Amino acid sequence: MRSAARLLREGGLVAFPTETVYGLGADATKEEASSAIFAAKGRPKDNPLIVHIGQKKQLTQITREIPPVAHQLLHRFCPGPLTLVLKHNGSLAQTVTAGLDTVAVRIPSHPVALALLQLADIPIAAPSANRSGRPSPTTADHVWSDLAGKIDILLDSGPTSVGVESTVVDVTGKVPVLLRPGGITIEELKKAIGKIEMDPGLLNQKRKPRSPGMKYKHYAPQGELWLVQGEEKSMIRKMRQLAEQALARGKKVGILTTEEHQDQFRGLFVVSCGRRKEPASVAIRLYDALRRFDEEKVEIIYAESFPQYGLFHSIMNRLWKAAGGRVIKS
Numbered sequence: 275m276r277s278a279a280r281l282l283r284e285g286g287l288v289a290f291p292t293e294t295v296y297g298l299g300a301d302a303t304k305e306e307a308s309s310a311i312f313a314a315k316g317r318p319k320d321n322p323l324i325v326h327i328g329q330k331k332q333l334t335q336i337t338r339e340i341p342p343v344a345h346q347l348l349h350r351f352c353p354g355p356l357t358l359v360l361k362h363n364g365s366l367a368q369t370v371t372a373g374l375d376t377v378a379v380r381i382p383s384h385p386v387a388l389a390l391l392q393l394a395d396i397p398i399a400a401p402s403a404n405r406s407g408r409p410s411p412t413t414a415d416h417v418w419s420d421l422a423g424k425i426d427i428l429l430d431s432g433p434t435s436v437g438v439e440s441t442v443v444d445v446t447g448k449v450p451v452l453l454r455p456g457g458i459t460i461e462e463l464k465k466a467i468g469k470i471e472m473d474p475g476l477l478n479q480k481r482k483p484r485s486p487g488m489k490y491k492h493y494a495p496q497g498e499l500w501l502v503q504g505e506e507k508s509m510i511r512k513m514r515q516l517a518e519q520a521l522a523r524g525k526k527v528g529i530l531t532t533e534e535h536q537d538q539f540r541g542l543f544v545v546s547c548g549r550r551k552e553p554a555s556v557a558i559r560l561y562d563a564l565r566r567f568d569e570e571k572v573e574i575i576y577a578e579s580f581p582q583y584g585l586f587h588s589i590m591n592r593l594w595k596a597a598g599g600r601v602i603k604s
């Protein structure tokens with residue numbers, strides 16, 4: 275841990291666990307160090323990075339102002355899977371903020387992340403530690419398969435506990451705006467602060483999202499993923515029917531479903547991503563499940579969809595992106 279913290283201070287690249295997904299960290303105040311993140315991931319330069327800090331008091335070192343609602347959110351959810359977009363004070367590398375006047379900041383709750391950030395004692399820019407466009411890494415193996423040879427140290431702390439990335443909220447305007455649903459649910463946010471708006475880009479794929487990263491095709495397996503919607507029974511029937519048709523066309527087919535339904539797909543390549551009754555179990559396994567289809571070189575995937583509440587919001591947002599808008603109603 276000490277050598278990882280030293281390496282960060284010297285401008286190196288360190289992959290480390292957070293409670294959401296593994297991050298790829300570098301000194302957020304150094305241009306060269308943060309540019310190396312973009313190179314390792316193959317990330318477009320116009321997509322800013324989240325800055326991670328180990329203590330709330332570091333916020334005043336990088337931001338210009340902290341509005342009251344930010345204090346409320348910090349008090350209620352930080353450390354934890356929440357990222358706040360605030361006005362920065364110019365002390366960070368331009369590459370990190372992609373030239374914007376705002377910065378996205380978070381304090382992760384994972385003990386290894388916290389210890390590393392506190393030892394390094396500098397703001398650390400860290401996107402998810404995957405190759406750009408691939409599903410985010412929830413295990414050290416995922417990081418290794420995407421970035422081996424491109425990073426200086428990888429801290430392996432086993433699977434992450436949340437499984438989807440942090441919730442991103444812009445608190446620079448009059449009313450807070452949800453830019454990316456994630457580990458903290460919309461219901462929890464509303465309970466804590468009352469009013470919150472949704473970025474129109476989240477609700478309508480044709481609108482340009484305000485969070486630069488949300489406009490890219492993301493989280494996608496190499497095969498073509500189709501999201502099948504509808505009432506549970508007819509959805510499962512439709513998935514089975516579509517899979518059989520694709521098989522007949524000679525395709526290598528995969529099914530992404532839950533434990534409750536996996537028996538309905540006997541004879542097919544099936545990956546279960548947790549229990550439908552427990553959104554948190556699906557969040558934990560979603561990205562690993564998506565990666566399994568690549569390992570098997572699956573060409574076409576039919577995925578179960580979920581009702582829009584709690585963590586399922588975030589899960590559906592990722593599946594929607596992985597599908598690149600390919601939705602079938604049953």
Ligand code: TXA
Nearest residue numbers: 294296297322376377378401402439440485486487488
């Ligand atoms: O859970 C997480 O947030 C993980 C772990 C490693 O902390 N990190 C993560 O980073 O997901 P990344 O880079 O994969 O996603 C950052 C998101 C992108 O959608 C990016 O566009 C957005 O945050 N973002 C960063 N700075 C922003 C800003 N100033 N304004 C609006 N959105 C911003």
Ligand code: MG
Nearest residue numbers: 401402403410
């Ligand atoms: Mg990412």
